[in-house]
Amino acid sequence: MFIIEFNYLEQLSPIKPRIMGTNNLDEWVEKGSLARSRELTHSHRNKLKPLVPRSIERPTMGLQSNRNFIATNKIDAILKSPKQEDEELNWLTKKDYGHIPLYLSQIKDHLQQSYLEEQENVKRQLEAQNDKLQLLSEEELKQIREGLKQRYDEVNKQYQQYTHLKKFDTVGLKRRKEQFEKELIQLEKDMDKLKKPYVFVGK
Template sequence: MTTPQCAPDNVYSLLPPLEQKPVKPPRYISIFRPSVKHEAKQNKAQWKTMGPAKVAVPSPKNFLQKHSKEPKLQERKIEQDSKKLPALSVPRRTDHPVMGIQSKKNFINTNAVAAITRLPKKPQPLYVDSRQGDKYLLETSGLVPKYLKKKDYGVTPKYLTERKEEMKKAQKEYEASVLEHLKKKAMKVLSDEERKRLLEGLKKNWEEVYREFQCLPVKIDSIPKRLHKEKLETQMKQLEHDIQTIEKHKVIYIANE
């Protein structure tokens, strides 16, 4: 049987709903709980004291002695081998030395001969620097010219020769670069055909400027007109000067830029 659905504006909807309290599940209890309690009761007596109950008291004889902690050498073991000679004892008062035994070498004669034939000792070179007679070694004073006895005395060092060769090489490279630069800037001679062509071009330019100059008005009443006229006059003078110089000189040099 279906329950009738109430409209949102029903009277029963005004009543507050009843609170339903959630049902708590039963508390969890471990199955090992009694065994754990039993073990805790058994080991409880060991927790009453810190460390063992009875400690062995050190005896008063084992006190710290002086130099007891210093490293000690091992005792030397004396082993008398059959090859070694027995230890010599001190001779007694009643013992007499063995007489008549002589060594093969006569040390007295050999020492005398060596003293006679030995070269005399050379005196050590010294220098005195005061009137009281203060002496010092001459060798360590710096007054002895030891550098004269060197093998490379008077020989030019290698670094100087290498430096001279580098300087010569640099000088040659500089001279070569200068010559190449001068060759690039050398004067070029104009040929007859180029000279004629240049003259024709200058004359043509002069004719164009002159034609433009003739087209100017007779009355020049403004500054721009006057400046234009002066400009044409300067161009004509420059062209006339260039034409005269080229016609006057048959050989013309041009610098290469």
């Protein structure tokens, strides 16, 4: 480490470095300027592989045995108990064979309960609608049908007066013809609705 210092008289003189110490870690530790972060230990020494066998260490070779392995294997095979095969499960003998599983019964009950609740809601909605609706009698339907048919004939008669015209000189004639067409279409829709056997109207 080098520290450069100079005063006013040394500004024009060559720079002389001052050595404050050395790069030896032990000297700095002894002075108290530095402290070792941890002790250097060689933990890898415990993980060394076993030493290579020496030249005088030879494996045992040439061992011989008088045992007859063929006869021994025959005796072992004769005395060995036969392998026990796993018995196949007979599903027909189960207690719950042929019965509906419990979870299916629970699902069926849940669906039945949901269906009944839905039917009850629909019934309440229909009752609420019936309180706001009124069924027209056959006599009232007949009067309304006759009135619509009479009105349809009147409008159609007036509309026929404009069908032969190929050119409309005024805007009023064109609008009147379009108005008759719309009214005839609406009357036809109303007459189709009244063809049903039961007609309800709001109270």
